[in-house]
Amino acid sequence: MxxxxxxxNIRRYxxxxxxxxxxxxxxxxEWPRMVKSADFExxxxxxxxxxxxxxxxxxxxxxxxxxxxxxxxxxxxxxSVRVAxxxxxxxxxxxxxxxxxxDRRIELIDPRKWASLWxxxxxxxxTGGLGPDATDPAVTRAVFTRTVKRxxxxxxxxxxxxxxxxxxxxxxxxxxxxxxxxxxxxxxxxISEARLGDLYEAIHTSLNHALRHIEEHPMSDGRPYVVDAxxxxxxxxxxxxxxxxxxxxxxxxxxxxNRSSYYCPGCQR
DNA sequence: AGTACGTCCTGATCGC
DNA sequence: TGCGATCAGGACGTAC
Numbered sequence: 136m137x138x139x140x141x142x143x144n145i146r147r148y149x150x151x152x153x154x155x156x157x158x159x160x161x162x163x164x165e166w167p168r169m170v171k172s173a174d175f176e177x178x179x180x181x182x183x184x185x186x187x188x189x190x191x192x193x194x195x196x197x198x199x200x201x202x203x204x205x206x207x208x209x210x211x212x213x214x215s216v217r218v219a220x221x222x223x224x225x226x227x228x229x230x231x232x233x234x235x236x237x238d239r240r241i242e243l244i245d246p247r248k249w250a251s252l253w254x255x256x257x258x259x260x261x262t263g264g265l266g267p268d269a270t271d272p273a274v275t276r277a278v279f280t281r282t283v284k285r286x287x288x289x290x291x292x293x294x295x296x297x298x299x300x301x302x303x304x305x306x307x308x309x310x311x312x313x314x315x316x317x318x319x320x321x322x323x324x325x326i327s328e329a330r331l332g333d334l335y336e337a338i339h340t341s342l343n344h345a346l347r348h349i350e351e352h353p354m355s356d357g358r359p360y361v362v363d364a365x366x367x368x369x370x371x372x373x374x375x376x377x378x379x380x381x382x383x384x385x386x387x388x389x390x391x392x393n394r395s396s397y398y399c400p401g402c403q404r
Numbered sequence: 405a406g407t408a409c410g411t412c413c414t415g416a417t418c419g420c
Numbered sequence: 421t422g423c424g425a426t427c428a429g430g431a432c433g434t435a436c
Binding site for chain 1: 427428429430431
């Protein structure tokens with residue numbers, strides 16, 4: 136579910152909700168496995184009493200600097216966040232909850248229980264393994280091209296590799312490859328610099344389009360709407376056999392391990 | 405290092 | 421309509 140644009144909108148939602156400056160007075164985690172940092176007890180007791188000092192994002196990860204330490208959040212496949220007022224009834228699938236000193240609650244909602252939580256002494260414990268964020272201005276077209284050119288794996292795999300560039304997931308990888316007319320199975324190193332330049336632009340096009348779309352279509356309570364892959368803002372239908380919106384050939388599905396890629400065999404080369 | 409696969413979970417959708 | 425199979429936007433661990 137949440138890739139870079141979705142997580143960035145969660146970040147903006149948390150800032151709008153004015154959680155910065157609030158203190159966590161109570162914490163509960165229904166599913167202990169979600170806590171990835173050292174010990175579970177240490178997580179729960181460690182976040183209590185901490186004041187939230189900010190909301191940062193790197194790739195698909197949120198890091199909340201606290202007065203001491205950092206609270207890390209990752210949404211997994213189906214995670215989302217809500218800042219609930221005292222009168223708001225609890226949602227279904229709340230897996231963790233942080234009560235604030237103004238009686239609101241930050242709820243981590245995740246049907247599939249794949250979200251992750253950290254309490255870290257240093258942010259590198261949360262995001263240390265990641266490459267630069269896909270929207271980092273330091274990732275210029277030249278840097279992108281040079282980085283990708285070194286890789287022999289299929290380009291789709293390289294885009295999904297968070298240690299190379301962070302924030303691109305399955306949907307936006309497929310979208311960008313479609314826009315740039317590149318076959319997801321193509322080995323990265325065999326793609327010309329010019330076409331990698333097109334891909335760089337396509338990544339920014341699809342991420343920026345999504346960022347704006349999500350911001351302009353909030354849910355009624357102000358949360359970022361969880362856009363689904365079949366939303367009409369997507370250029371590429373995620374269905375095998377659907378006509379390509381550009382050349383009307385039938386789209387194909389290709390499985391890389393356990394992830395599906397959809398692409399057009401006619402205009403993606 | 406790269407690649408391939410299984411694993412963690414639950415819900416929605418598909419095909420018969 | 422019912423029911424089992426398959427699929428789902430993520431990431432990590434293990435084995436080759």
